Amino acid sequence: MPEIDRSEPYADLMHLAVAHGDTVHLAGIVADDLGADMEGQTRDVLGQLDEFAKAQGLDRTRVLSATIYVTDMADKPAMNRAWQAFFDPAHLPARATIGVADLGPGVRLELVALLGR
Amino acid sequence: MPEIDRSEPYADLMHLAVAHGDTVHLAGIVADDLGADMEGQTRDVLGQLDEFAKAQGLDRTRVLSATIYVTDMADKPAMNRAWQAFFDPAHLPARATIGVADLGPGVRLELVALLGR
C-alpha cells in the first residue's frame, strides 16, 4: 500500500494536506484574514494552495479539481477576479462553486482541492 | 509524474473534465437547458457525464463517485427517476445528495463526479 504523508495537524482535528499515491488532498482551506473581502479571501486561500503545492514539489498547474463553497453567490465575480489572476488559463482545474448556508464566522469561501503529483 | 489531460476550457474559469493517473475529475456540470424541470435537468447533466466518459473511451459503468448539490430536496424523487433510468443497477457510483442554498439562477442540480479509467 502506498504510504500516506500528512502535513502538520490543524487544531488537532485534521491535516490540511494529505498525500497518497499520485494525489494530494487539500480540505478546509479558509483565509487567514477573515476581515478581508471576497477578492482578498480568495487570494489568501489560493496563496495557501500554492504553498501546499510547493511543499510537495508541485505548482499551481497541477491542480486537478476544486470545490469552492461560498456563503454568498453574489461574491462570485470578485472570487473569479482573484481566480483568473492566479491560474494560467491553459492549466485550470475542474471546478464547482456551491452556495451554502454557513462556513463559520467571517468565512466567505472554503476550498477543497486535489493536486496531481 | 502522470500527465494531466484537460478538456476544453469553460468560461476561462475551469476545465469541465481533468484526467490524471487512473481517474477523470468532472465538476461544475449543470444542465444546458435551465428552463427544464428537475427530471429534465438531471437527464441533461447525466447526458453530459456520458459524453465526457465517451471522450475518455469510458462509459457510465465507470463512474466511481458523485456528489449532487440540489437547491430543493423535494426534487429528489424526480432526480432519482432520471438517475435510475440512466445507470445500470449493478454499476452505481457512491453518491451524496446535498441540499444547498444557491447554485446560480435556474440551476436545480450541479454534479461533481469521478470516473475510473
Place this chain on the structure above:
Amino acid sequence: MPEIDRSEPYADLMHLAVAHGDTVHLAGIVADDLGADMEGQTRDVLGQLDEFAKAQGLDRTRVLSATIYVTDMADKPAMNRAWQAFFDPAHLPARATIGVADLGPGVRLELVALLGR
C-alpha cells in the same frame, strides 16, 4: 484499466463504497439512528466508516480526506468530540465541514470520504 469493486447497493440508487485503484470512495454516509443527537450521529457515521475500512482490509488510519455536511454549525463542537475520540491524532484526514440547508429529515451530518489502500 483497474477493476471497480462495489459494496452492496443501497436503495437501488448508489453503492456506499466503491473501490478503484488505490482508493476507496465513500459517499452518502448518514447515521442509522436519526433520533440521536449530533455526537451520537457522528459516532454512528464514523462507526460505519470503520466497517467499510475493515471490509477493505484497512483501518481508520487510512482515511485521506473527509467532507462533512452539517445542517447546523452550532453542532460542530459535539461533532468534534466524537471525531477526536475516534481518530488517532497522528492520522487525521484532510477535512472540510460545510453548513448546508438540508440533508433530509433528521439527518444532522452526511459524510463523503476517501480511503487509501
